[in-house]
Amino acid sequence: MKQYALGVDIGGTAVKLGLFEDSGALMEKWAIPTDTTNCGENILSDVAQSIWEHLENRALPASQILGIGIGVPGPVDAQYTVYRCVNLGWGVFNIKERMNSLLPDIPNVTAGNDANIATLGELWQGGGKGYQSAVLITLGTGIGGGVVLNSEVIAGVKGGAGEIGHMTVNLQETVPCSCGKYGCLEQYASANGIVRMGRIMLEHSMKPSALRGMEMFTAKNICDLARSGDEVAQDILDSWGAYLGRAMSYVSCTIDPDVYILGGGMSRAGTIIIEAAQRHYRKYAFHVSKETKIVSAQLGNDAGIYGGARMVLNTTGYV
Amino acid sequence: MKQYALGVDIGGTAVKLGLFEDSGALMEKWAIPTDTTNCGENILSDVAQSIWEHLENRALPASQILGIGIGVPGPVDAQYTVYRCVNLGWGVFNIKERMNSLLPDIPNVTAGNDANIATLGELWQGGGKGYQSAVLITLGTGIGGGVVLNSEVIAGVKGGAGEIGHMTVNLQETVPCSCGKYGCLEQYASANGIVRMGRIMLEHSMKPSALRGMEMFTAKNICDLARSGDEVAQDILDSWGAYLGRAMSYVSCTIDPDVYILGGGMSRAGTIIIEAAQRHYRKYAFHVSKETKIVSAQLGNDAGIYGGARMVLNTTGYV
Numbered sequence: 001m002k003q004y005a006l007g008v009d010i011g012g013t014a015v016k017l018g019l020f021e022d023s024g025a026l027m028e029k030w031a032i033p034t035d036t037t038n039c040g041e042n043i044l045s046d047v048a049q050s051i052w053e054h055l056e057n058r059a060l061p062a063s064q065i066l067g068i069g070i071g072v073p074g075p076v077d078a079q080y081t082v083y084r085c086v087n088l089g090w091g092v093f094n095i096k097e098r099m100n101s102l103l104p105d106i107p108n109v110t111a112g113n114d115a116n117i118a119t120l121g122e123l124w125q126g127g128g129k130g131y132q133s134a135v136l137i138t139l140g141t142g143i144g145g146g147v148v149l150n151s152e153v154i155a156g157v158k159g160g161a162g163e164i165g166h167m168t169v170n171l172q173e174t175v176p177c178s179c180g181k182y183g184c185l186e187q188y189a190s191a192n193g194i195v196r197m198g199r200i201m202l203e204h205s206m207k208p209s210a211l212r213g214m215e216m217f218t219a220k221n222i223c224d225l226a227r228s229g230d231e232v233a234q235d236i237l238d239s240w241g242a243y244l245g246r247a248m249s250y251v252s253c254t255i256d257p258d259v260y261i262l263g264g265g266m267s268r269a270g271t272i273i274i275e276a277a278q279r280h281y282r283k284y285a286f287h288v289s290k291e292t293k294i295v296s297a298q299l300g301n302d303a304g305i306y307g308g309a310r311m312v313l314n315t316t317g318y319v
Numbered sequence: 320m321k322q323y324a325l326g327v328d329i330g331g332t333a334v335k336l337g338l339f340e341d342s343g344a345l346m347e348k349w350a351i352p353t354d355t356t357n358c359g360e361n362i363l364s365d366v367a368q369s370i371w372e373h374l375e376n377r378a379l380p381a382s383q384i385l386g387i388g389i390g391v392p393g394p395v396d397a398q399y400t401v402y403r404c405v406n407l408g409w410g411v412f413n414i415k416e417r418m419n420s421l422l423p424d425i426p427n428v429t430a431g432n433d434a435n436i437a438t439l440g441e442l443w444q445g446g447g448k449g450y451q452s453a454v455l456i457t458l459g460t461g462i463g464g465g466v467v468l469n470s471e472v473i474a475g476v477k478g479g480a481g482e483i484g485h486m487t488v489n490l491q492e493t494v495p496c497s498c499g500k501y502g503c504l505e506q507y508a509s510a511n512g513i514v515r516m517g518r519i520m521l522e523h524s525m526k527p528s529a530l531r532g533m534e535m536f537t538a539k540n541i542c543d544l545a546r547s548g549d550e551v552a553q554d555i556l557d558s559w560g561a562y563l564g565r566a567m568s569y570v571s572c573t574i575d576p577d578v579y580i581l582g583g584g585m586s587r588a589g590t591i592i593i594e595a596a597q598r599h600y601r602k603y604a605f606h607v608s609k610e611t612k613i614v615s616a617q618l619g620n621d622a623g624i625y626g627g628a629r630m631v632l633n634t635t636g637y638v
Contacts, residue, residue, distance in 0.1 A: 132476075133476065135573075147573065147574065149468070149473060154468060154574055155575075156571075156574060156575025156576070156607075156608070157451075157452065157575050157576060157577045157608075157611070158575055158607040158608060159575070159607060160571055160572065160575030160605055160607040160608040161573065161574050161575040162572075162573070163572045163575075163605045163607075163608075164572055164573065166572055166605040167568070167569050167572045168565060168568060168603045179605065179606060180606070181603070181605075246487060247569075249486070249487060250486050250566075250569040250570075250572075250573070251569075251573050252475075252479055253479065253481075253482045253483055253485055253486045253569075254454075254466065254480065254481070254483065254569070254570050254573040254574060255466065255473055255475055255480050255573060255574060256474075256475025256476050256477055256478070256479030256480040256482075257475070257476060258476045284487045284500070286479055286482045286485040286498065286500075287498060287499070288394075288475075288477040288478060288479040288482075289475070289476075289477060289479040289482075292476070
């Protein structure tokens with residue numbers, strides 16, 4: 001009898017769900033809107049209802065479902081207590097107990113922070129496939145991250161593992177980061193950060209650049225222009241790589257992972273950013289870790305549902 | 320019937336051995352000289368011989384020995400292959416297979432890098448007792464380190480985990496580190512590093528200091544004088560804390576451990592160095608990790624035998 005796992009990724013506007021075979025093959029994925037009214041009290045009952053309907057449509061009995069793995073946009077401890085998710089309106093409660101009361105026929109429920117679970121997904125079936133340990137760095141508005149060692153998520157004692165975006169990489173910074181500190185990696189290497197840094201570098205440069213003609217430019221503009229030979233854009237991307245590559249070398253001096261996976265919007269720029277990060281990473285990394293792979297994420301928005309399903313398989317000893 | 324575990328810590332001049340109850344109580348410890356002649360080919364047979372004699376003297380049958388855990392001064396992979404230990408003259412071989420042929424009645428042999436195993440020992444019965452995850456930073460001639468998460472040693476893919484001493488913390492350094500890079504933490508925060516940094520700071524300072532009267536001064540002199548109010552010594556110790564505290568904040572942004580354990584010769588200075596590191600760590604750490612404990616190592620040279628025994632108990636499911 002075939003066995004299946006459900007991956008659930010709860011976001012601020014939509015909940016993504018996926019039904020997986022125990023081999024890791026995605027059978028079906030779908031999404032439902034996230035109802036954040038009344039402190040998000042309907043979110044999990046909507047999820048349970050949707051799961052129930054999909055299993056009924058497929059005539060799949062609950063006995064063939066190994067469990068449900070849920071990614072949550074906030075800290076989750078080892079006993080599955082959720083500690084506030086501001087985007088959802090959630091306070092503190094036990095998500096496993098809540099799901100068990102909603103879907104008593106699928107008792108195996110596991111949950112974790114969404115960035116950590118996405119890392120597990122990318123390691124299992126995405127950019128890190130075939131490796132045992134990975135660090136995911138998502139380059140978006142900010143910098144998110146997740147750490148998985150020997151296929152186990154490392155959340156940290158207070159959920160602080162994978163907060164690579166808040167490594168202090170510039171001791172001279174005078175503008176505060178959103179976290180309150182000064183000189184965090186996020187201020188230079190996120191999609192917003194590279195633009196902010198780019199504006200300052202442009203001001204201090206005498207070189208011509210197509211960036212000067214743009215009232216507003218984006219991380220994508222910088223990457224595109226760097227690729228087409230714009231020297232200032234290349235300088236900006238090089239500074240970006242110096243900050244990120246150095247931060248990655250700190251990660252390697254701590255845990256020496258198999259692979260770094262770059263995700264988030266900026267990772268779509270592909271080879272040019274991988275090379276910029278790698279060039280500087282190799283300069284700063286301790287010799288045994290210099291050849292650590294740096295790859296692009298492959299699962300996009302599906303990383304969370306893959307990771308949720310993989311968490312279920314981890315807990316049931318299937319993998 | 321009582322069960323016991325043997326911890327073995329192989330150093331360049333002596334091999335330390337310890338017989339432990341499964342509760343963690345040390346029953347007996349002893350040492351034998353390390354025979355590095357002929358590429359160290361006698362070391363393990365000497366260890367086996369010594370274990371055999373001690374068990375015979377106690378009339379302890381091999382059936383009551385859960386296993387032997389060995390710390391080695393070099394990289395060891397998950398299959399117990401040792402990759403060269405320059406201090407011992409060893410090349411590449413499987414240490415478990417070798418021990419099994421020497422002591423076939425005690426088949427359960429486990430091994431790892433000595434710094435990692437010392438961390439496990441300190442977490443189990445030393446400065447980190449009661450915690451689940453720890454990072455050991457040994458402040459000696461260089462800086463060693465080990466990482467243990469959920470009581471499992473994290474060695475890293477190429478054995479590079481815990482190499483905190485080789486985080487690049489000064490981008491302006493012009494003198495190379497022993498590893499070939501420039502600006503490694505070890506160049507400022509090891510016992511040798513603080514002296515080197517101290518000499519430079521002394522040259523650039525106009526303040527009076529008892530350090531000026533010393534032809535050669537040590538890390539201990541700096542700590543003692545800082546404690547007695549010497550301003551230059553206090554400045555040097557503060558710079559030391561700034562480098563170490565920042566590097567520790569990078570570790571927390573990666574794995575967010577329960578506790579940092581400072582070991583090695585310099586850690587004997589006690590509170591004054593803990594406070595210097597903590598003051599700066601808190602400035603650089605991400606908010607969730609600011610209160611992470613920093614403590615002194617407690618087991619001294621016995622950390623390795625404790626860790627070896629604990630590795631045996633880990634693999635036999637005793638803890």
